[in-house]
Structures are given as structure tokens and as C-alpha cells.
Amino acid sequence: xxxxxxxxxxxxxxxxxxxxxxxxxxxxxxxxxxxxxxxxxxxxxxxxxxxxxxxxxxxxxxxxxxxxxxxxxxxxxxxxxxxxxxxxxxxxxxxxxxxxxxxxxxxxxxxxxxxxxxxxxxxxxxxxxxxxxxxxxxxxxxxxxxxxxxxxxxxxxxxxxxxxxxxxxxxxxxxxxxxxxxxxxxxxxxxxxxxxxxxxxxxxxxxxxxxxxxxxxxxxxxxxxxxxxxxxxxxxxxxxxxxxxxxxxxxxxxxxxxxxxxxxxxxxxxxxxxxxxxxxxxxxxxxxxxxxxxxxxxxxxxxxxxxxxxxxxxxxxxxxxxxxxxxxxxxxxxxxxxxxxxxxxxxxxxxxxxxxxxxxxxxxxxxxxxxxxxxxxxxxxxxxxxxxxxxxxxxxxxxxxxxxxxxxxxxxxxxxxxxxxxxxxxxxxxxxxxxxxxxxxxxxxxxxxxxxxxxxxxxxxxxxxxxxxx
Amino acid sequence: xxxxxxxxxxxxxxxxxxxxxxxxxxxxxxxxxxxxxxxxxxxxxxxxxxxxxxxxxxxxxxxxxxxxxxxxxxxxxxxxxxxxxxxxxxxxxxxxxxxxxxxxxxxxxxxxxxxxxxxxxxxxxxxxxxxxxxxxxxxxxxxxxxxxxxxxxxxxxxxxxxxxxxxxxxxxxxxxxxxxxxxxxxxxxxxxxxxxxxxxxxxxxxxxxxxxxxxxxxxxxxxxxxxxxxxxxxxxxxxxxxxxxxxxxxxxxxxxxxxxxxxxxxxxxxxxxxxxxxxxxxxxxxxxxxxxxxxxxxxxxxxxxxxxxxxxxxxxxxxxxxxxxxxxxxxxxxxxxxxxxxxxxxxxxxxxxxxxxxxxxxxxxxxxxxxxxxxxxxxxxxxxxxxxxxxxxxxxxxxxxxxxxxxxxxxxxxxxxxxxxxxxxxxxxxxxxxxxxx
Numbered sequence: 001x002x003x004x005x006x007x008x009x010x011x012x013x014x015x016x017x018x019x020x021x022x023x024x025x026x027x028x029x030x031x032x033x034x035x036x037x038x039x040x041x042x043x044x045x046x047x048x049x050x051x052x053x054x055x056x057x058x059x060x061x062x063x064x065x066x067x068x069x070x071x072x073x074x075x076x077x078x079x080x081x082x083x084x085x086x087x088x089x090x091x092x093x094x095x096x097x098x099x100x101x102x103x104x105x106x107x108x109x110x111x112x113x114x115x116x117x118x119x120x121x122x123x124x125x126x127x128x129x130x131x132x133x134x135x136x137x138x139x140x141x142x143x144x145x146x147x148x149x150x151x152x153x154x155x156x157x158x159x160x161x162x163x164x165x166x167x168x169x170x171x172x173x174x175x176x177x178x179x180x181x182x183x184x185x186x187x188x189x190x191x192x193x194x195x196x197x198x199x200x201x202x203x204x205x206x207x208x209x210x211x212x213x214x215x216x217x218x219x220x221x222x223x224x225x226x227x228x229x230x231x232x233x234x235x236x237x238x239x240x241x242x243x244x245x246x247x248x249x250x251x252x253x254x255x256x257x258x259x260x261x262x263x264x265x266x267x268x269x270x271x272x273x274x275x276x277x278x279x280x281x282x283x284x285x286x287x288x289x290x291x292x293x294x295x296x297x298x299x300x301x302x303x304x305x306x307x308x309x310x311x312x313x314x315x316x317x318x319x320x321x322x323x324x325x326x327x328x329x330x331x332x333x334x335x336x337x338x339x340x341x342x343x344x345x346x347x348x349x350x351x352x353x354x355x356x357x358x359x360x361x362x363x364x365x366x367x368x369x370x371x372x373x374x375x376x377x378x379x380x381x382x383x384x385x386x387x388x389x390x391x392x393x394x395x396x397x398x399x400x401x402x403x404x405x406x407x408x409x410x411x412x413x414x415x416x417x418x419x420x421x422x423x424x425x426x427x428x429x430x431x432x433x434x435x436x437x438x439x440x441x442x443x444x445x446x447x448x449x450x451x452x453x454x455x456x457x458x459x460x461x462x463x464x465x466x467x468x469x470x
Numbered sequence: 471x472x473x474x475x476x477x478x479x480x481x482x483x484x485x486x487x488x489x490x491x492x493x494x495x496x497x498x499x500x501x502x503x504x505x506x507x508x509x510x511x512x513x514x515x516x517x518x519x520x521x522x523x524x525x526x527x528x529x530x531x532x533x534x535x536x537x538x539x540x541x542x543x544x545x546x547x548x549x550x551x552x553x554x555x556x557x558x559x560x561x562x563x564x565x566x567x568x569x570x571x572x573x574x575x576x577x578x579x580x581x582x583x584x585x586x587x588x589x590x591x592x593x594x595x596x597x598x599x600x601x602x603x604x605x606x607x608x609x610x611x612x613x614x615x616x617x618x619x620x621x622x623x624x625x626x627x628x629x630x631x632x633x634x635x636x637x638x639x640x641x642x643x644x645x646x647x648x649x650x651x652x653x654x655x656x657x658x659x660x661x662x663x664x665x666x667x668x669x670x671x672x673x674x675x676x677x678x679x680x681x682x683x684x685x686x687x688x689x690x691x692x693x694x695x696x697x698x699x700x701x702x703x704x705x706x707x708x709x710x711x712x713x714x715x716x717x718x719x720x721x722x723x724x725x726x727x728x729x730x731x732x733x734x735x736x737x738x739x740x741x742x743x744x745x746x747x748x749x750x751x752x753x754x755x756x757x758x759x760x761x762x763x764x765x766x767x768x769x770x771x772x773x774x775x776x777x778x779x780x781x782x783x784x785x786x787x788x789x790x791x792x793x794x795x796x797x798x799x800x801x802x803x804x805x806x807x808x809x810x811x812x813x814x815x816x817x818x819x820x821x822x823x824x825x826x827x828x829x830x831x832x833x834x835x836x837x838x839x840x841x842x843x844x845x846x847x848x849x850x851x852x853x854x855x856x857x858x859x860x861x862x863x864x865x866x867x868x869x870x871x872x873x874x875x876x877x878x879x880x881x882x883x884x885x886x887x888x889x890x891x892x893x894x895x896x897x898x899x900x901x902x903x904x905x906x907x908x
Contacts, residue, residue: 233906466869
């Protein structure tokens, strides 16, 4: 736990006083203090390419009145700096008055341990694993022409001070291990990427030579792609595999259910609460409470304990994801979804671990039911236009389906669909829900935050596949 | 006020001295300070204000051919000392890499000429509010516009780059950026579009009224889109999309991608990679240029580079480390391109629009569909169907796909190049791409 008040002339009493005095006539707001330590070690092209350590310290001071949010941050934690931020906030809100809402829910539950993964394992032992990865893959097959492997670790300590002196704290570990391999055969080059991670120590992921599984998976994806043929173009049936392909749910549905877009009525879902937005059997939740997951949080960045929020239940739209600001303006409560990348950024309603729950069909049944379509196993990034509802994502491993059988692998194609209608096209939901391996970062308004996704296999009756083969 | 050169220099030399004292054979340090003030509007009223004040420090220490780095935002001497100790300890156990070194001394920038990148004008928040009021007033004048969001950001930055070979220089830059996002609705659809302006000097920013008008007009024309069938068709890329082709090209010719062998343009120097009418230039010394620089992120002097001459690849973008791997001298592109552009073509925008009796005009793409290893390209797109040079109707929920190796050779550029951003392109046509729709 960081002590933010032994580093300068600013005492906790000073901070409490400035916060209370600044926020007195506002509806909400807080002082957010953050200290983060992070490392990144990269092996590339047979060498340790970089080893970087970084430490960051700063505060963000937020005052909200009515619809207006004033924000000021600095990486100098001092009395002067906090006072000048306070002046800045007051000048923005000078003509607006509010009543401070002191209420904030409490919980004793914790979803990860107070550890610093960076210090738990020596640099030498991390370098050793990276070198083993490189040797293992290069010895495995002569087609391996490039290997990149990396560790990224972080410990972030936060403290939220609210008007009246209430303080909320959290310590968040996060690690990521990633392997990328490029193969070359008969003049063709293809890459395969795989990674794992979560809010745990490196050891939890790397014991029993677990790194080998990561290597094998990256190698397998690259090998499949070496045999890939041009993807078809046009509308067809799509079977999505379990786990990471739930990025589709995240892009197509998740963003459109974030409170801010719905308060502003710029989301295609804003007037659909209580309406049928998905096929029967489709239930989607956003859950911040799963132990050690990448998207889990004990408290969100406003201090609200996270929860399991039901977004869609059996096809019916139930809830949006809310931070305090949007919840207040929409007369509802925060769902513990207020998040920020770091102290430099304002809080926005964001996803945590977004999951479609299992149904009762099998992946086999889905494949067998398709005459012509594709089977998408893994994806790269995705993106959505909230307003029009159109979303895309890029396949990194996909196959043709012909007459109920899986055929050749196909080259990375973009899939495009319409968010509000795609879930109505889901005609089968599998019994094989799987969590992703812990690799997702969601971008919104220039802020990246770690997230998770999960889903079973699903069959979508109609989607446009953006290949080159007509 | 943004911190002055003297303050940043004193921090930089404190770091270098300390690293040397601990036994580092070489070191380099960057210290920067940046202040930004943003005002956000929504539906003609104030929505948010945001002030940021940030110091940043990054240090690399060398022990012979061993290297590691640290970065921090905490510039208290005591913290710097702890971090440099940690950095140097890490350096000692990091394996040697024969290509690690500071840049060659004789390549370092010697004379710094003024490129007029700093405008000291303070545009107070009250003035930003006035500007955004005018902007949103004009953006929302049509009743099909149901939501407007806009912002104005003023930024002032200063930095010093110093290394143990005696290089120590830096300069102030400023930027003023304003943007407007509008949402329009009719009985069939809801659409979003935007317009923005970003300049070094306040006086060069677009007029509020013009910016608001343009954002609204671009949004309204997208209403009631149709999906088209899957077909081969010529595609016209609006300037804001065509410049993205240059960014893909730039990542494919970065020395790092070439040295790692992960670029479809590896070993293509002196070969035809674009149509022979195409020239691509990267010019670091443009006055007031958004991408202008006196030297790159290692202190290396950067000159204008002709990257593509009559369709032939002439240069990679080379930094010190990857240059040594490739046996090439750094050309001052450690931070990537500077002001990158296609030279204008010789056909007018109107003639390009009429070139095919039927084509597809793309105004927005979504997704991360550019693969620089294979050159494959596949993205989601929205735009307009063009017939006989006129927009017929808006189109969405389609994808466009191809391979850059072929696409680059089929580029036709209009003569409407303007220098608005750090990457600029005229309107572009690429013949024979695949559209996937219905």
C-alpha cells in the first residue's frame, strides 16, 4: 500500500480539507491518488531487446456539478499543486451549485491479493524463461524465422479521498506473458500470437513449464495460417468458437450498453431497456468479481465495489453499465463500472469481464448445420461505431465450412455486422463457455483498460465476411 | 507555464552525471514537460474541463553493449537516484547486444533552425468556450442533428534530450486542436461523423462556424444508408482515409520491421512498389509542420527523404539500433516519419470521381485490418456509391479487401493535396478491389 502523504509537504489533513472545501457545493467528485510500478521485458530477434522499468505517481482531482465535469491532474503531489488544481476546478464550476452525495456502497470482498508481481520474481529468472521460449521455438521447426516473447508486470496502488474525508484504497497486480512467432515456408510468411495473463503473480501462470503451452499455441496458429486460402466475401453463416471470440460481444453489444452513450442517446440501445434485443437463450453479464481475472476489480476507480451486472437476460435488455456520474443523471445507481486508464484520465463507464453464458447445444451440432459458412476460432482486434451500431473484428484463425464439415483455413478476414441486430441472428448457443486467456485491452476515448471476455460456441445465421474471393 | 530549458537541462545533467558516477559507460536522457487545457461541450453547453500538467523522464543506461531503460513522472532528485540505481542494476544483468549504442557522434544534429513550432498565445478557457459555442451553434442548425460534442485543447510542451556524448538540446512546441462530432437521425438510421483541425499556431485553426457546418454536412449525408452486393469495384478513398495508406507504408519500411523480416517490403529497395507516377516524401523541416522536428528521438539530424521516387522504393526509415543490424546509417527516423506525404497527382478531384462510371467513395474505415507481414488488407467501411461523378446514396456495413502489394501499384492520385496534418495525401483511387456486402 502506498503512503501518498510522506513524499511531500502535503498532509492527509491538508488533502481532506482542500477536497472537502472544493467539493462542498458540487454533486460529486473525489481526489484520486495513484502510484504505479511497471516493467516490460522483451525478447526479439534472438536478443533481449528491451528491459524497461517505470514508476508513475500523480493525482487527478474531479468535481462534478449537474452535467459538467471539471478535471485537473498533476504528477506533483504537493500542497501548492493540489491548491492550484482546486482553483482550476472552481473556475470551471463557478456558476453551478450542487449537493454532494456522500453515499458510496461498501464491501469486504477482494478479488486479488496485494502483491507486487515485479518484485516476486527476479529479473534473471524472467530473462531465462524468455531465452528458453526462443530456443524452444527455433529448435522446434526450421520454418520459425522470428520469435518475440515478452513479460509485462504492474502494481497499481490507488487511494480515493471523498468530500468529508472518506478514503478508499486498492492495490492491483497485473501480469501478461506473450509469444509471437513468424514462420516462413515456400516464400510465404505468417505469424501466430498467443498470450496469457491476469491479476496474479507470474509464477501462477508459468509453473510446470506452462510457457511451453503458450509457445505451442502461437506456433499452431502460425502453421494453420501458412496453409490458408483467400477468404470468401459476402453474407454467410458464422460459427464462433468459445472464449476469446467473445470480443464480438464486447464490441457489438458491450460498448453500446455503457451508460454515457445511453444518457447522451447516441447508442442504438438507448431506448431498448425491457425490449427483446437478442435471441431467446442469450444471456450476457458484465462481471468484475471473478478472482484474479484481468478485467476484475475489487473497487472501481470511483471507489464503488464491483458486481456482476446482468445486461441481457434470455434475450431481454436489462441494464446498462454505469459510473456514478451517468448513474446520477439517469436516476439509477453505479454498477461499479467507473474506470480510468490512470490518474491522467477522467472516469468513464467501462466493461470489466463481459460474458455470454452457456446454452445447451454442442459445437458439432452447429458445424453440421452449416452448408456454407466459416468457423472463426480466434480474433485480433475489433472496433465499433456506437451510433450506427456497425462493428468489425479481424479473424486470426478461421476455416471454411462446406456441407457441415470444417474445410481449409482461410486468410485473415474482417467480419462486419450490426450490433443491435446481430444477437437476434444467434440461432444456437453452446454448452462450452470458456474465459479468454487474459489478454484483452479495451480502448475508449484514448484510454486503454484491461478487460476480459467469455462465451460458449455460438452460431450466427448471417454476417458479412470481408474476404477477397467472390 | 511550461518549464524552461534551464530547469529541464539541470535535471538532464543531474541524471547523466549520476549514471556516469555509478559506472555507466554511456547514458541518454529525455526530460519533458507538457501542459494541456481542454474544454468539452455537448449540445451547446459546457460539459467538461480538463487540465493536465505532466513531467516525464526517461533514461537509458549502457554498460558496454548492455542496455536498459527506466521512465518516471516523479522528478524529485531522491526518486531519480533510486530509479537510476535500479536501471543500472538491470543493465548489468541484461545480456549484451552488439548493436546497442548511442548514435554516431557525427550524425547528431548540430544546428537547430527555428521551424516556428511554438505559439505562446494563451487561449483562455473563456475564449475556448466562446469558440465552441459558435461551433456547436453552426453544427446543430439542421434539425436532423440530434447531438453535438466538441472540444478545444491547447497544449504547450518543452523537452530536452541529452546524452553522454555531449548532445544536449530541445525546444518548445505548441498545438491547438479542436474537433466536433455530430450525430444525425432520420426515420431509418442514426449516423455519426466528425471534423477536426489541429495546428501549431492558434491563428491557423479553422473558423468555428466552418468546422461545425462541415461536421454536420458530412453526418447528414450519411443518413439512410444501403448495403450493396459483393463485387469488384474501383474505390475512391477520401483524403482522411488515403493518408492511412501512407501510415501503413511507413510501418512497413521501418528499419525494425525490415531487420526482423516482418514486412512485405523487405528487400524491395530500388524495386517498383508503387505505380510509376507515385512519389512519397518525408520532410522534417516544414515551417509550422505538425510533424516537424529538428532531430529525431536520439538526437540524430533528419533531412528530407524521398521514400518513393517514380514508384521505386528508395529509403527505409532508419534508427541507430536497427540501422546497425542492417548495415545502414541512421537517417534520423528513430521516432518514425515527420511530415509524410504523397506528391499530388495530375488529375482533378472531379475527373477522378468520373473516371469510372460506377465506383465506391470511402469516408471511414473501422477495424485493425492491415497486416504488414503479408500485406493483406481487410477493413469495415462506410461511404457512398458514386455514379457518373455524383454521390448516389450512402453505403455501410460492407468490407473492402485487397493486398497492399497490388493496391500500391494501382493507386491514382488527384491533385488536391493540402498540408493539414503530419501525414497528408490527395484523394486516391484504387482500381479493382473486392467489396463484401450482401
